[in-house]
Amino acid sequence: MDWDNLRYFLALARTRKLTTAARQLAVDHTTVSRRLQALEKSLGTPLFLRGSSGYSLTEAGRNLLPQVEAMESAYTAIDRASEDSHGSLSGHVRIGATEGYGSLMLAPQLAALTRKHPNLGIDLLAVPRTVQLSRREADIVVTLERPERGPYIITKLSDYVLKLYAAPDYLQRQPAIQSKDDLRGHSFVSYIDDLLYSKELFYLDEIGKPRHIALRSTSILAQQQATAAGAGIAILPAFAADADPRLQCVLGEEIAFTRTFWMLMPIELKDIARMKTTWSFLREQAAASQAVLMGRGNG
Numbered sequence: 001m002d003w004d005n006l007r008y009f010l011a012l013a014r015t016r017k018l019t020t021a022a023r024q025l026a027v028d029h030t031t032v033s034r035r036l037q038a039l040e041k042s043l044g045t046p047l048f049l050r051g052s053s054g055y056s057l058t059e060a061g062r063n064l065l066p067q068v069e070a071m072e073s074a075y076t077a078i079d080r081a082s083e084d085s086h087g088s089l090s091g092h093v094r095i096g097a098t099e100g101y102g103s104l105m106l107a108p109q110l111a112a113l114t115r116k117h118p119n120l121g122i123d124l125l126a127v128p129r130t131v132q133l134s135r136r137e138a139d140i141v142v143t144l145e146r147p148e149r150g151p152y153i154i155t156k157l158s159d160y161v162l163k164l165y166a167a168p169d170y171l172q173r174q175p176a177i178q179s180k181d182d183l184r185g186h187s188f189v190s191y192i193d194d195l196l197y198s199k200e201l202f203y204l205d206e207i208g209k210p211r212h213i214a215l216r217s218t219s220i221l222a223q224q225q226a227t228a229a230g231a232g233i234a235i236l237p238a239f240a241a242d243a244d245p246r247l248q249c250v251l252g253e254e255i256a257f258t259r260t261f262w263m264l265m266p267i268e269l270k271d272i273a274r275m276k277t278t279w280s281f282l283r284e285q286a287a288a289s290q291a292v293l294m295g296r297g298n299g
Contacts, residue, residue, distance in 0.1 A: 004035065005035045006039065011032070014135055015054075015135045047060055089277055090119040090120060092121040094140075095124050095125065096127070096131025096141040096142070098126070099127055101126075103221060104239060105289065106285075128197070128220065130145075133152060139275060150264075151267045152267060153265045157261040159259070163257075180207060188213050189231050263282060
């Protein structure tokens with residue numbers, strides 16, 4: 001039996017969505033479908049039922065699942081032993097992170113990690129949503145909210161600061177801002193409320209609802225671009241906006257928001273060499289980037 005086909009079965013059993021399983025496996029959804037059809041043909045029985053809420057396991061699928069999970073555990077143990085015996089890192093690590101931190105901080109940092117370990121491959125999911133460890137979407141996740149429970153190793157990666165920013169041209173065209181009360185008359189760039197993926201992103205509630213939201217986006221990078229183009233004022237991470245010459249900080253330290261990045265990894269991965277090395281590397285990089293993350297410099 002083809003282990004690759006079983007991996008596709010396992011991904012769909014856990015995610016219940018063809019497209020989600022495809023993202024997790026870094027393939028097209030038609031590949032997932034084709035692999036599953038091949039597995040079902042080899043076993044002579046259907047493994048999934050498709051419904052309005054996604055894919056659910058048939059009785060045959062439920063019977064197969066624990067056997068495939070046992071095979072996965074055995075493969076992980078073999079992979080771990082191989083790394084330990086060869087003394088070099090190889091294989092892949094998939095990292096999920098918030099869009100801004102993943103794109104602007106992790107991407108260049110991880111490039112350095114891959115130069116140091118040329119046989120190591122990194123998948124970076126820098127997306128404006130929560131990457132789910134429970135669905136095996138990633139091996140390591142950097143998130144805004146600390147989970148209350150779960151079979152994970154959890155560490156506080158770092159605090160970071162957000163401030164108000166606008167384009168100098170916008171500020172010249174609008175009434176002067178000398179205090180928090182002056183903000184109500186200005187246009188803002190922000191998130192789409194009903195599509196927020198974390199309660200930690202409700203910044204505007206802390207300064208009072210502005211009179212006008214000029215532009216909303218699920219993407220913090222899109223918000224930054226719109227703000228730089230003069231759409232209004234935005235609350236942006238200092239690690240992103242301080243380095244953007246098109247932006248000017250509004251009210252300085254008077255209005256600042258502190259949030260926290262948490263890092264998670266499934267317990268069963270903690271002894272795999274490439275996971276341990278990547279985990280330690282991310283912690284070291286966050287510690288070395290404290291000035292930038294806390295809005296005290298860009299170096």
